[in-house]
Amino acid sequence: MQHDDVIWDIIGNKQFCSFKVKTKSQNFCRNEYNITGLCNRSSCPLANSQYATIREEKGQCFLYMKVIERAAFPAKMWEKVKLSKNYEKALEQIDENLLYWPRFIRHKCKQRFTKITQYLIRMRKLVLKRQRKLVPLSRKVEQREKRKEEKALIAAQLDNAIEKELLERLKEGTYGDIYNFPVHAFDKALQQQDEESESESEEEEEEDDEDVGKREFVAEEEVEESDLSDFEDMNKLRTSSDEEEEEDEEELSEEDEEEEMEVETKASRSKGKSPANGAAARKKRAYVEIEYEQETEPASKSRATS
Amino acid sequence: MDITEVPVSQDNRGKKKKNKKPKKKKSVAEEGDGGGGGGAEKKEEKMEKSEAASAFPPTFSVSEIKNKQRRHLMFMKLKQEKRKQKMQLRKKKKKEREALGDKAPPKEVPKTIENQRVYDETTVDPEDEEVAFDEGTDEFSAYFNGLTNPKVLITTSDRPRGRTVRFCEQLATVIPNAHVYYRRGLALKRIIPQCVARNFTYLMVINEDRKVPNGMVLCHLPDGPTAHFKVSSVRLRKEIKRRGKDPTEHSPEVILNNFTTRLGHSIGRLFAALFPQDPQFVGRQVATFHNQRDFIFFRFHRYIFKNEKKVGIQELGPRFTLKLRSLQKGTFDSKFGEYEWVLKRHEMDACRRKFQL
Numbered sequence: 001m002q003h004d005d006v007i008w009d010i011i012g013n014k015q016f017c018s019f020k021v022k023t024k025s026q027n028f029c030r031n032e033y034n035i036t037g038l039c040n041r042s043s044c045p046l047a048n049s050q051y052a053t054i055r056e057e058k059g060q061c062f063l064y065m066k067v068i069e070r071a072a073f074p075a076k077m078w079e080k081v082k083l084s085k086n087y088e089k090a091l092e093q094i095d096e097n098l099l100y101w102p103r104f105i106r107h108k109c110k111q112r113f114t115k116i117t118q119y120l121i122r123m124r125k126l127v128l129k130r131q132r133k134l135v136p137l138s139r140k141v142e143q144r145e146k147r148k149e150e151k152a153l154i155a156a157q158l159d160n161a162i163e164k165e166l167l168e169r170l171k172e173g174t175y176g177d178i179y180n181f182p183v184h185a186f187d188k189a190l191q192q193q194d195e196e197s198e199s200e201s202e203e204e205e206e207e208d209d210e211d212v213g214k215r216e217f218v219a220e221e222e223v224e225e226s227d228l229s230d231f232e233d234m235n236k237l238r239t240s241s242d243e244e245e246e247e248d249e250e251e252l253s254e255e256d257e258e259e260e261m262e263v264e265t266k267a268s269r270s271k272g273k274s275p276a277n278g279a280a281a282r283k284k285r286a287y288v289e290i291e292y293e294q295e296t297e298p299a300s301k302s303r304a305t306s
Numbered sequence: 307m308d309i310t311e312v313p314v315s316q317d318n319r320g321k322k323k324k325n326k327k328p329k330k331k332k333s334v335a336e337e338g339d340g341g342g343g344g345g346a347e348k349k350e351e352k353m354e355k356s357e358a359a360s361a362f363p364p365t366f367s368v369s370e371i372k373n374k375q376r377r378h379l380m381f382m383k384l385k386q387e388k389r390k391q392k393m394q395l396r397k398k399k400k401k402e403r404e405a406l407g408d409k410a411p412p413k414e415v416p417k418t419i420e421n422q423r424v425y426d427e428t429t430v431d432p433e434d435e436e437v438a439f440d441e442g443t444d445e446f447s448a449y450f451n452g453l454t455n456p457k458v459l460i461t462t463s464d465r466p467r468g469r470t471v472r473f474c475e476q477l478a479t480v481i482p483n484a485h486v487y488y489r490r491g492l493a494l495k496r497i498i499p500q501c502v503a504r505n506f507t508y509l510m511v512i513n514e515d516r517k518v519p520n521g522m523v524l525c526h527l528p529d530g531p532t533a534h535f536k537v538s539s540v541r542l543r544k545e546i547k548r549r550g551k552d553p554t555e556h557s558p559e560v561i562l563n564n565f566t567t568r569l570g571h572s573i574g575r576l577f578a579a580l581f582p583q584d585p586q587f588v589g590r591q592v593a594t595f596h597n598q599r600d601f602i603f604f605r606f607h608r609y610i611f612k613n614e615k616k617v618g619i620q621e622l623g624p625r626f627t628l629k630l631r632s633l634q635k636g637t638f639d640s641k642f643g644e645y646e647w648v649l650k651r652h653e654m655d656a657c658r659r660k661f662q663l
Contacts, residue, residue: 130493133640141651149538149601149627155420156598158605159619165561166592166609166617175587179611 002071008047012039017046033064033078035108042104052098052105054083054113059120061090061113063097087117419599424660428568437571444572445530449507449579456580458484458508459501464491467517469542474512476543476624480593480606481580482557494523494638502527508580509638512537522628525638526576531646532638533576535602535628542624550608550620556589557582558606564597569647570663573602573630591622600661602628630663 011017020039021028027039035053036043045051049068054061063081070077081097083090091110098106170179368384371377403410415421430437441447448454458481460474466489478484494511501509506527513521519540525532543549560581565574577595590610596603606623634643647662654662 130491144655145629146538148599149629152599152601153603153627155418156596156603158594158596158603161563161596162561162592162594162605162607162609162619163617165563165594166611166619167615169559170611170614170617178587179614 002049056116422659429566446575446579457506459506460486460510461489463513470514470519480623532634534632538627540626550622553622556586558591558593559585561594597663600663
């Protein structure tokens with residue numbers, strides 16, 4: 001026969017209950033039919049012959065009821081009632097099914113049902129929002145990649161590559177007339193290179209020869225001033241080593257000061273490096289006209305250097 | 307006593323060949339005393355073998371010796387021998403080269419991974435017409451024909467931490483016409499139409515994990531390709547040694563190195579379209595994307611030409627490394643997008659000398 005008190009006396013306090021989980025302050029009940037989740041005299045499904053719960057399966061809520069008449073048939077002990085999806089209607093159903101049941105069980109059933117519907121709603125909302133996909137990292141692979149990256153960095157020799165590329169662009173004339181270096185030095189540099197640049201230097205020399213005979217009335221200084229006005233900061237930078245550059249600087253500094261007053265001066269750049277050669281060696285400008293029609297800067301930019 | 311004595315003498319024998327003979331006699335005597343049996347015989351054999359090994363070219367490898375200490379010693383000896391031979395060989399070669407002078411054969415080029423790279427059939431030939439045609443009509447053609455100006459929107463994943471935020475800010479100074487916006491939990495698919503409406507050309511999303519940026523999604527906007535990268539080794543401006551002052555507002559130049567294959571080409575164009583078409587050479591700033599073994603290194607420098615043969619560069623802004631994870635054809639759509647290329651680790655990591663970009 002079903003003696004609830006005896007059962008509770010045994011499993012509640014004195015002896016072992018396999019569903020009980022003890023913590024410092026609370027006792028929990030792991031039985032899946034438990035309505036509150038705590039281990040109490042009134043919440044224990046084993047120690048109450050008349051008991052009801054709400055359980056949820058795949059988004060559907062069911063009301064489970066147990067009565068003493070069926071205590072002898074364990075297979076048919078729990079009666080399962082499907083609750084409506086409508087919240088109010090479901091509450092009415094609970095009331096209707098648990099009519100005349102103890103107030104505690106009715107109350108707790110409704111509370112549990114409310115909580116379950118709330119978390120189901122939340123689940124449905126979260127699915128619609130952005131899902132965060134967690135991608136597991138394999139430590140071995142990550143370490144391998146890190147090592148490969150280090151080796152690749154060493155192999156890349158970035159600074160050299162960048163400098164080489166910049167010098168190539170300078171030689172090809174993508175910078176136009178901004179940088180002007182003394183011709184003889186330029187020629188020397190070219191002659192040291194291979195065939196292409198040899199032909200270039202030949203052209204240069206030809207041009208030089210042509211120009212030697214001509215008389216040009218080139219207002220050099222004015223031209224330089226107009227160029228300088230674009231590069232307001234170049235004036236601030238002082239040369240370090242070359243004598244030529246210093247001389248030129250002295251010449252140009254007077255003109256530059258005027259320009260400086262007009263133009264907004266930005267913060268001085270590249271403190272640590274030697275100054276722009278805009279300040280240097282402008283005098284040879286007249287007859288170094290290497291006209292390579294490099295009009296498409298985008299082309300040079302987008303070309304993928306291999 | 308025998309047990310303690312024997313190993314020591316054997317070790318010595320291993321090390322010094324000179325004392326071989328007297329020690330051998332001694333050992334035989336000892337072993338005779340130590341008592342017969344299989345153990346002693348085995349030891350004899352081993353000792354003889356090892357002696358033979360040290361005397362004559364080894365007929366067996368060092369790994370056959372069971373005793374760890376002895377094996378270690380034999381191995382060290384072997385290594386020393388090899389090193390000595392190598393040094394001798396090198397000296398000889400050097401002498402020969404000097405003797406020959408100009409007629410010496412050219413120095414052998416050492417094998418590097420770049421030298422040994424497996425030839426990729428998608429390598430772009432500079433004069434390839436098909437590639438040129440493709441590039442004339444792909445999503446970047448508008449940019450390369452000068453019709454659109456780049457406008458970049460930089461954002462992060464949810465709730466970015468300080469490092470990521472600073473990284474985004476620094477990126478915004480590096481890329482002209484870039485705007486940083488906070489994500490605030492918005493879905494990318496909803497942001498994209500808004501960006502298109504406001505004429506943005508690029509959407510860059512920095513993904514963060516554990517307070518550190520580790521991923522980047524670069525989406526070309528009207529309906530362009532979306533590239534997903536893994537970001538590593540991020541160095542913010544203050545962590546860079548010997549750096550220059552902050553970058554100015556001038557548009558930098560762009561250097562793209564080593565993008566050889568078709569895939570590399572399209573990625574290169576993706577990067578190039580981030581920056582305005584006409585760089586301001588006044589600024590003397592250059593942004594470099596250098597591809598080496600499928601890692602893309604980004605650097606931002608200020609350069610200055612000391613003379614026509616030397617240029618000095620000074621690193622400014624942030625630096626980071628990218629590795630391409632996937633390239634998708636349309637705008638960002640991870641579920642239904644059409645992927646042009648996806649990193650498949652098992653296939654692609656199998657060969658050390660095969661690279662994709």
